[in-house]
Amino acid sequence: MTSLAAKPSISLSRIAIYAVLIGAVLIYLVPLVVMLLTSFKSPEDIGTGNLLSWPTEITAIGWVKAWATVKGYFLNSILITVPAVLISTAIGALNGYVLSMWRFRGSQMFFGLLLFGCFLPFQTVLLPASFTLGKMGLASTTTGLVFVHVVYGLAFTTLFFRNYYVSIPDALVKAARLDGAGFFTIFRRIILPMSTPIIMVCLIWQFTQIWNDFLFGVVFSSGDSQPITVALNNLVNTSTGVKEYNVDMAAAMIAGLPTLLVYVVAGKYFVRGLTAGAVKG
Amino acid sequence: MSSVAVFSKASPFDALQRWLPKLVLAPSMFIVLVGFYGYILWTFVLSFTNSTFLPSYKFVGLAQYARLFDNDRWWVASKNLAVFGGMFIGISLVVGVLLAVFLDQRIRREGFIRTIYLYPMALSMIVTGTAWKWLLNPGMGLDKLLRDWGWEGFRLDWLIDPDRVVYCLVIAAVWQASGFIMAMFLAGLRGVDQSIIRAAQIDGASMPKIYWKVVLPSLRPVFFSSVMILAHIAIKSFDLVAAMTAGGPGYSSDLPAMFMYSFTFSRGQMGMGSASAILMLGAILAILVPYLYSELRTKRND
Numbered sequence: 001m002t003s004l005a006a007k008p009s010i011s012l013s014r015i016a017i018y019a020v021l022i023g024a025v026l027i028y029l030v031p032l033v034v035m036l037l038t039s040f041k042s043p044e045d046i047g048t049g050n051l052l053s054w055p056t057e058i059t060a061i062g063w064v065k066a067w068a069t070v071k072g073y074f075l076n077s078i079l080i081t082v083p084a085v086l087i088s089t090a091i092g093a094l095n096g097y098v099l100s101m102w103r104f105r106g107s108q109m110f111f112g113l114l115l116f117g118c119f120l121p122f123q124t125v126l127l128p129a130s131f132t133l134g135k136m137g138l139a140s141t142t143t144g145l146v147f148v149h150v151v152y153g154l155a156f157t158t159l160f161f162r163n164y165y166v167s168i169p170d171a172l173v174k175a176a177r178l179d180g181a182g183f184f185t186i187f188r189r190i191i192l193p194m195s196t197p198i199i200m201v202c203l204i205w206q207f208t209q210i211w212n213d214f215l216f217g218v219v220f221s222s223g224d225s226q227p228i229t230v231a232l233n234n235l236v237n238t239s240t241g242v243k244e245y246n247v248d249m250a251a252a253m254i255a256g257l258p259t260l261l262v263y264v265v266a267g268k269y270f271v272r273g274l275t276a277g278a279v280k281g
Numbered sequence: 282m283s284s285v286a287v288f289s290k291a292s293p294f295d296a297l298q299r300w301l302p303k304l305v306l307a308p309s310m311f312i313v314l315v316g317f318y319g320y321i322l323w324t325f326v327l328s329f330t331n332s333t334f335l336p337s338y339k340f341v342g343l344a345q346y347a348r349l350f351d352n353d354r355w356w357v358a359s360k361n362l363a364v365f366g367g368m369f370i371g372i373s374l375v376v377g378v379l380l381a382v383f384l385d386q387r388i389r390r391e392g393f394i395r396t397i398y399l400y401p402m403a404l405s406m407i408v409t410g411t412a413w414k415w416l417l418n419p420g421m422g423l424d425k426l427l428r429d430w431g432w433e434g435f436r437l438d439w440l441i442d443p444d445r446v447v448y449c450l451v452i453a454a455v456w457q458a459s460g461f462i463m464a465m466f467l468a469g470l471r472g473v474d475q476s477i478i479r480a481a482q483i484d485g486a487s488m489p490k491i492y493w494k495v496v497l498p499s500l501r502p503v504f505f506s507s508v509m510i511l512a513h514i515a516i517k518s519f520d521l522v523a524a525m526t527a528g529g530p531g532y533s534s535d536l537p538a539m540f541m542y543s544f545t546f547s548r549g550q551m552g553m554g555s556a557s558a559i560l561m562l563g564a565i566l567a568i569l570v571p572y573l574y575s576e577l578r579t580k581r582n583d
Binding site for chain 1: 294297298301302303305306308309310312313314316317318319320321323324327336376379380383384386388394396397398399400401402403404405406407408409411412413414415416421422423425426429456460461464465468488513516517519520523524527538541542545546551554555557558559561562565569
């Protein structure tokens, strides 16, 4: 009976809650909708309509032009991201394995030193890193960018695996060691098969970070070796010629699609990476 | 018997096993020592030299820092960081917490709604900046949209207004990061002991009051982590400025990260650029050290 009396006020507050939540959904979606609508409009259409007006005629000319401009850079981003993600994840897994199950004097201190890398403002290493890449003959190459991303991705990848592995019971590894299994055998036979979730988290985190990187891209590459983010920024912020907003928006969509796709397909791992990346030591 | 056999055979094997973990970690140790701490030291050294387009090792003491503090643009960038950082952190927290609390009320389609709130976090700041630059375009963006929709007197030209352009950065950054704060708090809320809430309900407390007085205070660690992460994003913000305003109009929307980039790499002021990078590091440490200190202390108290 009390619940019956309380019902109207509860449902009223529930309506308010839903209104706020749905309103927020619309606000979060607006930029994406605007990008899509604009990318399929003709330049005249953009001039006469507004952000949310439906295209009078849907045209893919913006996408065609954008793709022609950025496709080389899109490829660069793939050439940079794929090896950098795989290498940094592999090293992170091995590091995490050592730091959790094969500790030695000083390994904890090393972990502490490494953790700081999660907070390192890269501005403090840009110049020395660019001198080093120059010395190695890797300046302005995608290989150089792979190298930089592996180095400065290590802090996070190691953190992910280390924190995942410390929760695995010691007894498991100890038993295997008594049976005479070695360092790599235990890793391959016991640890790796139970690492799938954290591997996913790490791959997705690294993919998003490296694909979306702009700072390293703009500092360590030039011309033909630039990643997509740098190319997009150049396209959008050139002051020469007539602004073609449909091309800009299509290019932005192209730059954003790979990470969006990963997010939609594997959102669970993405969120886990974000919250794990929120550093719990 | 077999144990003897194993022992004699295992000896070199054991030695290798003892060294393997160290060998595996060695490259990373080298990278961290050189690539992290060595490079920071190197930049620190450069900040005391008169380096311009090329590094030089003629030491000029604190002259670069003095020049930096005399530089109006540095002060604009620092002030912008305070305004941008403060608003970005504050608004993201309010929006994030609010959405998390609302989403925690057994909402239908919660998973879908969460996905929408969080997708901007998957995008590059360059994409975000590009999108919002278009949305905030004076004359063609939201400015025009709301007038078309009947709000005759509506004007939105912050992007070209030196006094308000920083707010444009805030809007875009909040759009990108607030969903992440929502996710962090929602995860925290899911860990809150439901019996506490029920006990408070029995005492006759209203739901808003329970959240404000009981639930949210128990999420202090989440709050501190969120502030930490948001402050870190704010200090490092470079791509968003590059995409949206390039620091303009003039240098009215400059942030320290942008300042560092343009003085170091475009204007050939390596010494002063390094000095600004060191100050950015100082800012990060100023928030990181107390944070880690309190984290460690609470852990010890557990």
